[in-house]
Amino acid sequence: MHETERHRVILSAVQSKPFASVAELVELTESSEATIRRDIAQLHLQKKLRRVRGGAEALTPAHVTALNGRPFSVNISINIAQKRAIAKAAADLCEDGDTIIINGGTTTFQMVHPLATRRLQILTNSFPIAEHLLNHTKNTVMLPGGTIYREQNIVLSPFENDVIRNFYARRMFMGAQGIGPLGVMEQDPLIIHAEEKLLGQADELVLLVDSEKFSRRSALILCPLARIHTVVTDDGIEDRHAQMLADAGVRLIVAPVARSAKGEEPEAEAAEG
């Protein structure tokens, strides 16, 4: 990835939350720590961000207020490494010019950073996603009409929605509360209703779920496994769950999660002195 692209991604990451770590940016840009450090130092001199130990932070915590004090902001920080890895792998499925739907959620929100260097047509019912894409990328952003629900930060409408009805997308990306043999599960009937409307407008359904979601259950079934085209999850997925997807004819993408904490060696080290 080139310098200007990296800078774009870094600024995008830093402005969607108070702080972005070097490791995180390494993962996002697929470049080395040294390069990220140099980039941060450069952007710091340009006063585009503030360089702090461990990474970088936004100059003005203004946008942060957008995500503060809401359930959304609580969820957004748990399993963040998994979510980022999953979102990155999902975004890699897209090519410039594609038309996609992104359903609101904390995992799908992480797609905005890898999408910073893209140019897609994106329909989303998530206000934060729309906000970020509009302010930090060149993607075309479309919104369905309706009321903005603060709790979930999505746009909902009880009415039929002409924008949705006239929209066609090759892929729809969404998260979920849980996934099991019966299909994709959600909690809130309102959400189900909104997601169903979007589902009808896309060919391939791509589900973004961290591996814990396979043991999570929820009250309402959104759709059967067969409706899913691809599942993107992290490397914590158990074999039996992978098998369940295989049996249902679902394509599985496992996103490797960068683990900085534990000294877990990936076995490849042979000549160590």
Place this chain on the structure above:
Amino acid sequence: MHETERHRVILSAVQSKPFASVAELVELTESSEATIRRDIAQLHLQKKLRRVRGGAEALTPAHVTALNGRPFSVNISINIAQKRAIAKAAADLCEDGDTIIINGGTTTFQMVHPLATRRLQILTNSFPIAEHLLNHTKNTVMLPGGTIYREQNIVLSPFENDVIRNFYARRMFMGAQGIGPLGVMEQDPLIIHAEEKLLGQADELVLLVDSEKFSRRSALILCPLARIHTVVTDDGIEDRHAQMLADAGVRLIVAPVARSAKGEEPEAEAAEG
């Protein structure tokens, strides 16, 4: 491929994406690196794009325009005192629980501040207004569906819009390019189209125009004077223009402008409702 063709391709690539690499452009144009470099250098001199290491980027990358540079934010600072005074007076027309429509514009944008302490139901086609109301107030915010146009920062849709069709508001607030005996004038047919849709859903039309707009003319007529219920303007309005409104049966509210230079007391007009 010839020079002019290549230039077209390069510009198109750069404008549809934040960044285009030399390798990418080589592939696109089926020419050599040297040629692409020469082209980029040339276009750089012509100020059609910015030359950066590894390729080229658009003159105003997305993240820059998002923060400054966009027409919206340029306009927003001119006649700011008048706009604020007018917006304040307009907002004072509302009571908690009201249902209103706010059409996008730099004058109407100023209503967000006086509305911070209110609890209204607000339908707006302006993304910045929605953003601000959502993040800084407790008002219920509704959006029509459609594509977000960066230039004007509003949401537009070519389709019928069920959210709008099912919405009823007592008042609609809007700005305008100009106002004269023939009615309210706008420049852009797209804007006209969007405003007409909203107009149909409100009883009273409240027009927010600074006094200069009475001598401004524009190409397209949105609606006749008779459609206007109330005009809110600043104290620079001339008598003949006030008379024109009176003749058309339009209510006129003159907002006193606080002039900090003269140290003149704004004598806070207490007219509640």
Place this chain on the structure above:
DNA sequence: TCGAAAACGATCATAATCGATCATATTGCA
């Protein structure tokens, strides 16, 4: 306070990109 882990800065080898130059191809014109 000490020690381990993480983050950092400096340095170096490698790779990517660039600029200059020259040879070749194309075009326009006599």
Place this chain on the structure above:
DNA sequence: TGCAATATGATCGATTATGATCGTTTTCGA
């Protein structure tokens, strides 16, 4: 056709960016 002007592509040394290494500094917890 022949010639000049221009555009293009290839080459190569120079410049710059990148990633890995290593010693130092900072942070954090025992």
